[in-house]
Amino acid sequence: MSTDDIRGRLTGLSDSDVPLVIAVLAAVYAAYVLAGVAFGYGLRGQLNSIANLTFYVGVFGMLALALNLHWGYTGLFNIGVIGFMGIGVYVTAVVSKPPVAEAGAAQVGGFGLPLSVGIAAGVLAAAFFGLVVALPALRLRADYLAIVTVAFSEIVRFSLMSRTFQSFTAPDTIDVAVGGVQLFSVDPSVDTFGLGGGGGLILNYSDPLEALLRTLFLWDPYLGFVAFVERNYIPNNPKPVLDGLLYGALLLVAVGLFYLLLSRIGKSPFGRVLKAIREDEDAANALGKDTNRFKLTAFVLGAALMGLGGILWYSSRGSVTPPSFRPNITFFIWIALIIGGAGSNTGSVLGGAVFAGVLYEGPRYLKNLVETAFDLGDAPRSFGDAVAAFGSLDPVPFVTYTLDSVSQLRLVIMGLVLVWLMHNRPEGMLGHRKETASSVDLSRPDGAGAAGKQTATDGGDDR
Amino acid sequence: MSISETYVRYRRTLSEEPLTIGVALVALWMGWSLATGLATGGIRISSLAAYVWDGLLRGLIIGLAGIGLSMTYSILNFANFAHGDYLTGGAFAGMATSYLVAGIGEESVGSLLLVGAGGSVFGGALGIGITTAPVAVVLGAVVAGVAAIALALAVDRIAYRPIRGESGIALLITSIGVAFALRYLLQFVFGAGVRGTTAAGSVPRVSVPAVDGTFRVTAHDAALVVVAGGLMVGVHLLLQRTKLGKAMRAMSDNEDLAQITGIPTERVIRTTWIVGGGLTGIAGYMFVLWKGTLGFNDGWLLLLLVFAAVILGGIGSIYGAIGGGIVIGLTASVSVIWIPSEFGRAAAFMVMIVILLFKPEGIFSGRATA
Numbered sequence: 063m064s065t066d067d068i069r070g071r072l073t074g075l076s077d078s079d080v081p082l083v084i085a086v087l088a089a090v091y092a093a094y095v096l097a098g099v100a101f102g103y104g105l106r107g108q109l110n111s112i113a114n115l116t117f118y119v120g121v122f123g124m125l126a127l128a129l130n131l132h133w134g135y136t137g138l139f140n141i142g143v144i145g146f147m148g149i150g151v152y153v154t155a156v157v158s159k160p161p162v163a164e165a166g167a168a169q170v171g172g173f174g175l176p177l178s179v180g181i182a183a184g185v186l187a188a189a190f191f192g193l194v195v196a197l198p199a200l201r202l203r204a205d206y207l208a209i210v211t212v213a214f215s216e217i218v219r220f221s222l223m224s225r226t227f228q229s230f231t232a233p234d235t236i237d238v239a240v241g242g243v244q245l246f247s248v249d250p251s252v253d254t255f256g257l258g259g260g261g262g263l264i265l266n267y268s269d270p271l272e273a274l275l276r277t278l279f280l281w282d283p284y285l286g287f288v289a290f291v292e293r294n295y296i297p298n299n300p301k302p303v304l305d306g307l308l309y310g311a312l313l314l315v316a317v318g319l320f321y322l323l324l325s326r327i328g329k330s331p332f333g334r335v336l337k338a339i340r341e342d343e344d345a346a347n348a349l350g351k352d353t354n355r356f357k358l359t360a361f362v363l364g365a366a367l368m369g370l371g372g373i374l375w376y377s378s379r380g381s382v383t384p385p386s387f388r389p390n391i392t393f394f395i396w397i398a399l400i401i402g403g404a405g406s407n408t409g410s411v412l413g414g415a416v417f418a419g420v421l422y423e424g425p426r427y428l429k430n431l432v433e434t435a436f437d438l439g440d441a442p443r444s445f446g447d448a449v450a451a452f453g454s455l456d457p458v459p460f461v462t463y464t465l466d467s468v469s470q471l472r473l474v475i476m477g478l479v480l481v482w483l484m485h486n487r488p489e490g491m492l493g494h495r496k497e498t499a500s501s502v503d504l505s506r507p508d509g510a511g512a513a514g515k516q517t518a519t520d521g522g523d524d525r
Numbered sequence: 526m527s528i529s530e531t532y533v534r535y536r537r538t539l540s541e542e543p544l545t546i547g548v549a550l551v552a553l554w555m556g557w558s559l560a561t562g563l564a565t566g567g568i569r570i571s572s573l574a575a576y577v578w579d580g581l582l583r584g585l586i587i588g589l590a591g592i593g594l595s596m597t598y599s600i601l602n603f604a605n606f607a608h609g610d611y612l613t614g615g616a617f618a619g620m621a622t623s624y625l626v627a628g629i630g631e632e633s634v635g636s637l638l639l640v641g642a643g644g645s646v647f648g649g650a651l652g653i654g655i656t657t658a659p660v661a662v663v664l665g666a667v668v669a670g671v672a673a674i675a676l677a678l679a680v681d682r683i684a685y686r687p688i689r690g691e692s693g694i695a696l697l698i699t700s701i702g703v704a705f706a707l708r709y710l711l712q713f714v715f716g717a718g719v720r721g722t723t724a725a726g727s728v729p730r731v732s733v734p735a736v737d738g739t740f741r742v743t744a745h746d747a748a749l750v751v752v753a754g755g756l757m758v759g760v761h762l763l764l765q766r767t768k769l770g771k772a773m774r775a776m777s778d779n780e781d782l783a784q785i786t787g788i789p790t791e792r793v794i795r796t797t798w799i800v801g802g803g804l805t806g807i808a809g810y811m812f813v814l815w816k817g818t819l820g821f822n823d824g825w826l827l828l829l830l831v832f833a834a835v836i837l838g839g840i841g842s843i844y845g846a847i848g849g850g851i852v853i854g855l856t857a858s859v860s861v862i863w864i865p866s867e868f869g870r871a872a873a874f875m876v877m878i879v880i881l882l883f884k885p886e887g888i889f890s891g892r893a894t895a
Contacts, residue, residue: 139694139697141701198882199878199881199882201882202881202882202885203885204693204694205603205604205693205694205697206836206881206885208604208697209604209829209832209836209877209881210878210881212829213829213833213874213877213878214874214878216829216870216871216874217871217874217875220867220868220870220871221868221871223867224865224867224868225865225867226865226867226868393701393705396698396701397702400698443643444639444642444643444645444716445639445642445713445714445715445716446633446635446636446638446639446642446645447635449635450635467712467713470709470712470713470717471709471713473705473706473708473709474705474706474709474710474713476702476705477701477702477703477704477705477706477707477709478702478706479702480698480699480701480702480705481683481684481699481702481703481706484688484691484695484698484699484702485684485687485688485699488691488695
């Protein structure tokens, strides 16, 4: 008994996987710094490159965690992630953008409320739409749910693009009257609001970073730090670089908070029911759990987290446009989750980091490395010109064309990686540590339970 | 009858009735606004006819592409997200052939084979069209079918067969990977630009009189109707007159049982890919010929509508796929009477979602009639 207990504790320790995550992150960062050295980056360039990498590690980690709640824990096949992200960002924008009269740069104004209110509204809106989708759709088979969610995310994108919602004019005064008796009259500061149509929205609210630091009374110390860096390390205008770094760091903190929240959920009785639903919904139902309710809660919570992830991804940019909300990003997040291993929170963070560092940003760095190492000249304009050069036994145009198309080829690589993973390691890097619904260790102590530990990647759903 | 039983029955009726009630309300409203629109002259009968014609043609393409998706969905038990990219692949291969046949000797073979990537050759200048270059078009359609078959078989061999026994979701995720790889490989080779492929100005057209005006029918419309209709009849005969249809039905019901009764399941699967892939490739070519533009995203953009058609018609039923395709096509086109035009596709998706929620086995009674 006691040896079993100790064994259990030991596996529990190695299951924490934190050293692995740190090692992988360190390796990715080291590779990027080395690449920066090869490019001859100065301090500014290095910091920029690190800030950029951190940003993507952060957002993909966060969104993979949110998706893990849907797929890894509950077995809900949601491929409409980008729809919830888009709703979060756009609602935040509409609520927080200043009215046109106050800041004339934008075509469409907003309600001009503080950014914190906007973010809260965005998250709530994402949760609300999560409820709208989930209420009817959760009864569906996994593959039907997939099609419904991806169709939903496309409907969201069409709505963002449409002229119908492009711009509304708010009335100058709103009279609240009951039975012909005017109670009071409101004069809203908002003049126009809307989703901006195909041109998107200019996010001309106060900079999120500045707003946060001002709230924490850290803005002046931060400016002092920026001035210090400007005097000693980076002579001209280091603020954008430092902003990027700080924002990346905040994203990593957000990833940590997501992780804590999801770990708490996973270990709670609520989380155990979710895992039971993933393994066998009928059995969970038979044990008296109202599985639909649990699934609904999990879906809404995940959708809210996706909304927040979307807000943190896009709201620090100068503008948002509907093409950013194509289904591709949903699939990026899925690939990140599958690389890391569905069902494992550490795996999700790890998958986000590996995806961002290797698959998402890596090919571009590789291209730059090759271009720095060899002077290959200009790339041919089309595939035909590139192949034609083979006639004169000159592979260089093909290589340059390939490098030039790296932004498309990385998607090919992602696709192939996904196929390879599904063939060879469907449980991902850490998915074999997927937490089971049971609170006690179910595997046989002699290791014969290895076969039993093989986890289904289908969320326990046979169809 | 106990209370709980009544309650269950009440719940059951409630879950089945909303469809009827909702559809009836929406239909009433649509009928009313259409009637008033027609009465007041807000909607012209001729433009309504033009929408219906456009939707019908769109539906034929969706249905043709849907047959293959429906068959593989029911037999292999997974939603193939790469299906749209088979369509694009077929369309590119077919158009490359058409360009080559129409333009050989005038333009460089490379630009022709790349379907004028980067604006090197223009379909309009080559006079691609069913009347101006019939040989090029027919050959193109054939090659499109063959190329899509080859693509479907190769993908099946590489990506799907090794994990044949896995769950539908594992295969679905794999197919998303395949779709990514195929789509962006096509972009890598053929470029990202959307190119015009036909000599749109020189396509013969007739004006069909409607009550208060005319709507246009082009030669490409006619070609599409002939090809799609012919292929659908052909598939119908193939599945009715040969044992293939029966074998496919047996497999979609219970693959293991089919196997022990002596049905060569792998061969049936291969035949399914051949039939489905061929139809999809030709659908892609006819789509591109009909709309006159070609881009690497075409198939992906059509895919969700094809899914909508297949689900609407009931997975596994080829008649369902055709009928569902026409319903979806009509929805996407005719809905602009009631809602802003940018929501045509959204309306088609909504129809699909409603069907999935209330009648997931499809509206055409859901019998697998393959």
